[in-house]
Amino acid sequence: xxTEVNVRLIVTQAVLWFLLGAGAVSAGYRFLRGLGTATAxxxxxxxxxxxxxxxxxxxxxxxxxxxxxxxxxxxxxxxxHGIVRPAILTAFLGYAAVVVGxxxxxxxxxxxxxxxxxxxxxxxxxxxxxxxxxxxxxxxxEFAPVVFEGLQWNRLYRLLRAFTLPLVVVGIALSTLHQSSxxxxxxxxxxxxxxxxxxxxxxxxxxxxxxxxxxxxxxxxGVITSWLYRREAEWDVLPALLRAASIVLSLFLLLRLGDLxxxxxxxxxxxxxxxPMLFLLEVLLSVVVPVLLFTLPSFRSNRKAxxxxxxxxxxxxxxxxxxxxxxxxxxxxGFAYFPSLPELLVSLGIVALAALVFLFFVExxxxxxxxxxxxxxxxxxxHDPLSxxxxxAPWLGAPQRAAIACLAGGVLTAALLEAGxxxxxxPRPNPVxxxxxxxxxxxxxxxxxxxxxxxxxxxxxAEPQPQALQRATLIDGNRAGRWVLFEHEAxxxxxxxxxxxxxxHHFNLPLERGTxxxxxHRDMYRSTDTFSHDRHTAALGANGxxxxxxxxxxxxxxxxxxxxxxxxxREVSRNAEIAVSxxxxxxxxxxxxxAMHGLCVTCHTKHEAAATPAREPYLSRCPACHxxxxxxxxxxxxxxxxxxxxxxxx
Amino acid sequence: xxxxxxxxxxxRCIGCEQCVVACKxxxxxxxxxxxxxxxxxNDLSSTRWTTIVRGPHGRPVRVHCRHCLEPACASACPVGAxxxxxxxxxxxxPTICLGCRYCMIAxxxxxxxxxxxxxxxxxxxxxxxxxxxxxxxxxxxxxxxxCPTKATIFGERDAxxxxxxxxxxxxxxxxxxxxxGEHEVGGTSVLYISDxxxxxxxxxxxxxxxxxPALTRPAMHLVPPTFVTVAAAMAGLSWVxxxxxxxxxxxxxxxxxxxxxxxxxxxxx
Numbered sequence: 001x002x003t004e005v006n007v008r009l010i011v012t013q014a015v016l017w018f019l020l021g022a023g024a025v026s027a028g029y030r031f032l033r034g035l036g037t038a039t040a041x042x043x044x045x046x047x048x049x050x051x052x053x054x055x056x057x058x059x060x061x062x063x064x065x066x067x068x069x070x071x072x073x074x075x076x077x078x079x080x081h082g083i084v085r086p087a088i089l090t091a092f093l094g095y096a097a098v099v100v101g102x103x104x105x106x107x108x109x110x111x112x113x114x115x116x117x118x119x120x121x122x123x124x125x126x127x128x129x130x131x132x133x134x135x136x137x138x139x140x141x142e143f144a145p146v147v148f149e150g151l152q153w154n155r156l157y158r159l160l161r162a163f164t165l166p167l168v169v170v171g172i173a174l175s176t177l178h179q180s181s182x183x184x185x186x187x188x189x190x191x192x193x194x195x196x197x198x199x200x201x202x203x204x205x206x207x208x209x210x211x212x213x214x215x216x217x218x219x220x221x222g223v224i225t226s227w228l229y230r231r232e233a234e235w236d237v238l239p240a241l242l243r244a245a246s247i248v249l250s251l252f253l254l255l256r257l258g259d260l261x262x263x264x265x266x267x268x269x270x271x272x273x274x275x276p277m278l279f280l281l282e283v284l285l286s287v288v289v290p291v292l293l294f295t296l297p298s299f300r301s302n303r304k305a306x307x308x309x310x311x312x313x314x315x316x317x318x319x320x321x322x323x324x325x326x327x328x329x330x331x332x333x334g335f336a337y338f339p340s341l342p343e344l345l346v347s348l349g350i351v352a353l354a355a356l357v358f359l360f361f362v363e364x365x366x367x368x369x370x371x372x373x374x375x376x377x378x379x380x381x382x383h384d385p386l387s388x389x390x391x392x393a394p395w396l397g398a399p400q401r402a403a404i405a406c407l408a409g410g411v412l413t414a415a416l417l418e419a420g421x422x423x424x425x426x427p428r429p430n431p432v433x434x435x436x437x438x439x440x441x442x443x444x445x446x447x448x449x450x451x452x453x454x455x456x457x458x459x460x461x462a463e464p465q466p467q468a469l470q471r472a473t474l475i476d477g478n479r480a481g482r483w484v485l486f487e488h489e490a491x492x493x494x495x496x497x498x499x500x501x502x503x504x505h506h507f508n509l510p511l512e513r514g515t516x517x518x519x520x521h522r523d524m525y526r527s528t529d530t531f532s533h534d535r536h537t538a539a540l541g542a543n544g545x546x547x548x549x550x551x552x553x554x555x556x557x558x559x560x561x562x563x564x565x566x567x568x569x570r571e572v573s574r575n576a577e578i579a580v581s582x583x584x585x586x587x588x589x590x591x592x593x594x595a596m597h598g599l600c601v602t603c604h605t606k607h608e609a610a611a612t613p614a615r616e617p618y619l620s621r622c623p624a625c626h627x628x629x630x631x632x633x634x635x636x637x638x639x640x641x642x643x644x645x646x647x648x649x650x
Numbered sequence: 651x652x653x654x655x656x657x658x659x660x661x662r663c664i665g666c667e668q669c670v671v672a673c674k675x676x677x678x679x680x681x682x683x684x685x686x687x688x689x690x691x692n693d694l695s696s697t698r699w700t701t702i703v704r705g706p707h708g709r710p711v712r713v714h715c716r717h718c719l720e721p722a723c724a725s726a727c728p729v730g731a732x733x734x735x736x737x738x739x740x741x742x743x744p745t746i747c748l749g750c751r752y753c754m755i756a757x758x759x760x761x762x763x764x765x766x767x768x769x770x771x772x773x774x775x776x777x778x779x780x781x782x783x784x785x786x787x788x789x790x791x792x793x794x795x796x797c798p799t800k801a802t803i804f805g806e807r808d809a810x811x812x813x814x815x816x817x818x819x820x821x822x823x824x825x826x827x828x829x830x831g832e833h834e835v836g837g838t839s840v841l842y843i844s845d846x847x848x849x850x851x852x853x854x855x856x857x858x859x860x861x862x863p864a865l866t867r868p869a870m871h872l873v874p875p876t877f878v879t880v881a882a883a884m885a886g887l888s889w890v891x892x893x894x895x896x897x898x899x900x901x902x903x904x905x906x907x908x909x910x911x912x913x914x915x916x917x918x919x
Binding site: 031032033034035036037041042043044046047070073074075076105106107108109111112114115118120121122123124125126127129165168169170172173174176177180181183184185186187188189190191192200203333335597 | 685748755769798880892
C-alpha cells in the first residue's frame with residue numbers, strides 16, 4: 001500500500017467523475033425529451049457541438065495513433081517505441097468517444113447498423129462511417145496485446161503480435177481515408193461555409209493537418225499525464241515529434257494560403273466582418289505561433305515553450321474543425337448557434353469518460369514501461385506492525401470518491417435541467433401558465449344544459465349577492481396571453497368522467513403539459529381560414545366580447561354566431577350566400593377563393609347579365625381578377641387539368 | 651417512364667394556401683407547433699411541407715422541395731433513406747434513416763426539415779405525393795389538385811418546360827424570360843415562371859448551374875485508389891527500411907528486441 005497521496009490526481013479524478021455524472025444525466029435528458037428540447041439545434045443549424053467537436057474534432061485529435069504507429073513500424077524509428085502504446089490507447093479511446101458522441105447526436109441511433117447493409121458510395125458520411133468502424137476494430141486489435149499481456153494470456157498475445165505490421169498498414173490506409181473524408185463531408189454545400197474555409201482541397205487539408213495535429217496530441221497527452229502522475233514525460237523523443245509537426249504544419253499553411261490565392265479567395269481577408277479575424281486568429285494559434293516555438297533556437301530547447309506550442313496546435317485545430325463544421329455556417333445562414341447546457345455537458349462527459357478509462361488502463365497495464373502510482377487514499381489504512389494487520393479501513397478510497405463526485409454531478413445537472421435553466425428551446429406555444437383562481441358568478445343556462453360563468457369585476461356597478469359567488473378557474477388555455485373562465489368539471493363530464501384526464505393532460509408527450517383549447521375548439525383557430533376569430537375578438541373587446549356575436553345562450557359555435565352581414569352591411573349585399581358544397585369540411589368556413597366565387601362573383605354575374613347597374617370591377621369576367629386569362633383560347637382548357645406531353649402540339 | 655414534375659406560375663397564384671391545406675390533410679402532417687427560432691409560423695416546417703412566402707415584391711410564391719434531378723440530399727445520405735425514385739421524385743424511407751441530418755447540411759435550398767420534438771424524429775419534406783401517385787390512389791399531388799387557379803400544375807417535366815416556354819412566348823412582356831429549375835442545380839423537377847424575380851422567394855442567386863453531388867464526386871472517386879496506394883506504399887516502405895537496417899547491422903533486425911515487451915519473448919531471443 002502506497003503512502004503517498006497524489007492530490008492533483010485525486011482532484012482531477014473527482015472532476016472527471018463529476019463531469020461523467022453530469023454528462024450521463026444530460027444524455028438521459030436528450031433521449032427522454034428529444035433533440036429539439038435538449039439541444040440548441042434547429043432546421044437551419046442541424047449540426048452543432050456534437051458533430052463539430054465530438055465527431056469532426058475528435059477524429060482529428062485521435063490521429064496520433066496512426067502517425068506514431070507509422071513512425072515506429074513503417075519507418076522503423078525505434079527510439080519512439082515507448083510512446084506507441086499510449087498513442088494507440090489515446091486513439092482507441094478517441095474513436096470510441098467519437099462513436100458515443102455520434103450516438104447522442106443521431107436522431108435514430110438504433111439504425112446505425114444499416115450503414116453496413118445499405119451501401120451508398122456517393123456519400124462521404126458512408127465512407128467515414130465504414131472507416132471509423134473498421135479503424136476502431138483495428139485499434140482494438142492493436143491495443144488488445146497490452147490487455148492480453150496484463151492478463152498473462154501469452155498465446156493470444158503472441159498471435160496478435162504477429163499481425164502488428166498488417167494491422168498498422170491497414171490502420172494507416174483507413175486513417176488516410178476518413179481523416180480526408182471528414183473534409184469531403186463539407187464539399188457538397190459551398191453555400192453553407194464561409195469561403196475562407198471552403199475549398200475543394202478540404203480533404204487534403206484535413207489529412208495534412210491531422211498528421212501535424214496527431215503529433216502534437218501525443219505531446220499534449222504526455223505532458224498532461226506526466227503532470228498528473230508526477231512522472232517524467234518522454235522528453236528524449238518528444239521534441240523530435242514537434243520538429244516533424246512544424247514541417248507538416250508549415251506545409252499545411254502553404255497549401256491553405258496557396259489554395260485561397262489560386263481561387264482568388266484572399267479578398268475575403270479584407271472584408272469588413274469578424275470572419276477574417278477568426279481566420280487570422282486560427283492560423284496564428286494553430287500554425288504560426290507553434291511553428292515558431294518549435295523551431296526558433298531560443299524556444300526549442302525550452303520544454304514549457306514546446307508544451308505550450310503543442311497545446312496551441314490542439315486548440316487551434318479544434319477551432320479549425322469546429323469552424324468548418326459549424327461556426328462558419330453562421331456567415332451564410334445568419335443563424336447564430338450556441339450549444340445548450342445538455343450539449344456542453346454530454347461533450348464534457350464523453351471526454352471525462354475517455355480520460356477515466358485512460359487512467360484505468362495506464363494504472364493497471366503496461367501502457368508505459370512502469371505503471372504509475374495510483375492516487376492513494378486521503379487517509380490510508382493504518383498498518384499495525386506487530387500483528388501485520390490493517391487496523392483501520394482507509395477513508396474515502398477511490399470508489400467512494402468516484403461515487404460521490406459522479407452522484408453530485410448527476411444530481412446537480414438533474415436539478416438544473418428540471419429548473420429549465422438548460423433547455424435548448426421549446427416550440428411555441430409555451431407551456432400553459434398555472435391556472436388562477438377567481439371569484440365568479442355561476443348562472444344556469446336557459447336554453448342549454450350547464451352553467452355560464454361570469455367574471456365579477458371589482459368595479460361592477462351591479463354588485464351581485466355574495467352567496468352567488470363561487471370559485472372558478474381562469475386559464476390561458478391557448479398560451480396566447482389571454483385568460484378565459486374555464487369549467488373544469490364540465491369538461492371532465494363531457495369527455496368521460498374520471499378516466500378522461502389523459503385526453504387533455506398528457507404529461508408524457510414531449511413539450512406538453514396540457515392540450516391547448518385550440519386543439520378541440522379548432523374552428524376558432526385555423527390558420528387557413530378566411531375568418532379570423534382572433535382578429536374579431538380583439539377588435540370587439542377581448543374576452544367580454546363573446547356575446548356580441550354569439551348572442552344566444554348555449555354553445556358558442558359557428559352555428560350560433562351572428563351572420564357576417566349583420567355587421568358587415570356594406571360589404572355584403574342582401575340575400576347573398578356562400579354556396580357550401582357537401583365536400584366542404586364541416587364547420588369550417590370556405591376559403592378566400594370559394595368566398596369570392598360563391599359570394600361576390602355570383603351576385604355580380606347576376607347583375608351584369610340583367611344589365612342592372614353594376615359597379616366595377618366587372619367580376620363576371622375572369623380577367624377582372626385573373627389578369628393572365630383570356631376568356632377565349634386554349635389557356636382556359638389547359639387550366640382544367642394535368643398537362644401531359646401528348647396533349648401539347650410540338 | 652413517366653416523370654413527375656410541377657410547374658408553378660406565380661402570375662396566377664393568389665396566395666390562398668389551398669395547396670398548404672391540401673398537403674397537410676393528405677399527408678396528415680398534424681397541426682403546426684412553431685419553434686421560437688422559426689422566423690414565422692408559416693415557414694416550412696416538419697408539419698408544413700409547402701408554404702406561401704412573400705418577397706419584397708409582395709407576390710405570393712409557393713415553396714417546397716425542388717426534387718432536384720441530381721439531389722444533394724440523396725447523394726449525401728449514408729444509407730439511401732433519401733433517394734430518387736424512377737419517376738424523379740425525391741422520396742424518404744424513415745425505417746432506414748439514421749437521423750444524421752447530413753441531408754439538411756447538403757440541401758442548397760435549405761428546405762429539409764426535421765421533427766425536433768420527436769424521440770423518433772424523421773426528415774420531413776415534400777415527397778411529391780410519390781407513393782400515392784405510384785399506387786394510383788391519386789392522379790396528381792394534393793397541392794396541384796387543390797389549386798383553384800391552376801397556378802401550380804402537375805405533369806411531365808418535358809411537357810411542363812414546353813408549356814412554360816409557350817406561356818412566356820405568348821406573353822413576353824409579362825414574364826421574366828427565365829424558367830427557374832430548368833438549369834439551376836443541374837435541373838429540378840419543380841419549375842417556376844414568374845413576372846417578378848424569385849431570388850428572395852426560394853431561388854437564391856448563389857445557386858450553381860451544375861449539380862451539387864458533383865462537388866463531392868471527385869473526392870469519392872479517389873477513395874479506393876487512395877486506400878490501395880497508401881496500404882501498398884506503407885507495406886513497401888516498412889519492408890525496404892527494415893531490410894536496410896538489417897543489412898546495415900548484419901544481424902537480426904533490432905526491432906524485434908526493441909519492440910518486444912513480453913519478458914518471455916525477450917528470453918527466447
